[in-house]
Amino acid sequence: MAARRLWPQSVALALLWLLALGFVLYAAGFGWRGLTRDLSGQTYLYTHGGWAANLAVFGHMLAGAAITCLAPLQVSAALRRRFPALHRGMGRVLVAGGMLAGLGGLAYIALRGTIGGPWMDFGFALYGVCMVVAAVQAFRFARRRDIARHRRWALRLFVLAMASWLFRVHYGLWFLATGGLGSTEGLTGPFDRVQVLAFFVPYLVLLELWLRRHPEPGAA
Ligand code: HEM
Structure with a gap:
């Protein structure tokens, strides 16, 4: 693709990166505080004396912040072309971060369960499994130099990496529009049930439809 055709993608990804930055900083700060301080009085996510659950949930926030920050940069065709070594380096961090975020979230669900109960446990566990599978597959196909498959799995990982931010965007927009209709503190309302x-x-379904129309990297 000619360089001049890449700029709309670069601008869109830069905008996405900026929009997600607040959440990245929030997740990184929360994760760091949870790993280095006793947050018992401040959040239900902290388990007093429960080092495993704390390591899982706050560690997953740090890993999650890293992948949310890197994912828009990783899919940039302009960066990939100019700095292939950077693409490979960030790719490794994304794969490791995706696995840590997914496995950490899954471990926390197994140890403590989510605030929303079994339905939210199910939705978030499915999310974690998808994240781990996408990270492993993107890595495997990159190693095999099977670029077509690597691209498909890497794009799935990208969508999943941005999804935690989208979860908060959905809530923000819904609260602005309705004041929080169908949502409860314990995330058990009808809106919460759907959001899970x-x-x-x-977004994964939309990506699959898009991939059917753009099966090759140069096609989009
Ligand atoms: C993609 C990057 C991710 C980021 C940045 C992230 C960040 C966060 C943050 C900041 C929280 C605390 C709640 C809040 O303050 O909003 C949280 C909660 C949680 N996350 Fe993640 N997360 C990510 C991915 C995942 C994945 C892949 C799983 C998979 C299982 C997961 C499972 C959970 C669970 C179970 C909770 C606790 C829910 C509750 O009971 O309140 N997260 N996450």
Whole structure:
């Protein structure tokens, strides 16, 4: 693709990166505080004396912050072409971060469960499994130099990496529009029930439809 055709993608990804930056800093700060301080009085996510659950949930926030920050840079065709070594380096961090975020979240669900109960446990566990599978597959196909498959899995990982931010975007927009209709503190309202899957499943479906129309890297 000619360089001049890449700039709309570069601008869109830069905008996405900027929009997600607030959440990245929030997640990184929360994760760091949870790993270095006793947050018992401040958040239900902290388990007093429960080092494993704390390591899982706050560690997953740090890993999650890293992948949310790197994912828009990783899919940039302009950066990949100019700095292939950077693409490979960030790719390794994304794969490791995706696995840590996914496995950390899954471990926390197994140890403590989510605030929303079994339905939210299910949705978030599915999200974690998808994240781990996408990270492993993107890595495997990159190692095999199977670029077509690597691209498909890497794009799935990208969508999943941005989905946690989208979860908060959905809530922000919904609260602005309705004041929080159908949502409860314990995330058990009808809106919450839908969100448990709606922050990643529709985007993965859209990506699959897009991939059918653009099966090759140069086609889009
Ligand atoms: C993509 C990057 C991710 C980031 C940046 C991230 C960040 C966060 C943050 C900041 C929280 C604390 C709640 C809040 O303050 O909003 C949280 C909660 C949680 N996350 Fe993640 N997360 C990510 C991915 C994942 C994945 C892949 C899983 C998979 C299982 C997961 C499972 C959970 C669970 C179970 C909770 C606790 C829910 C509750 O009971 O309140 N997260 N995450």
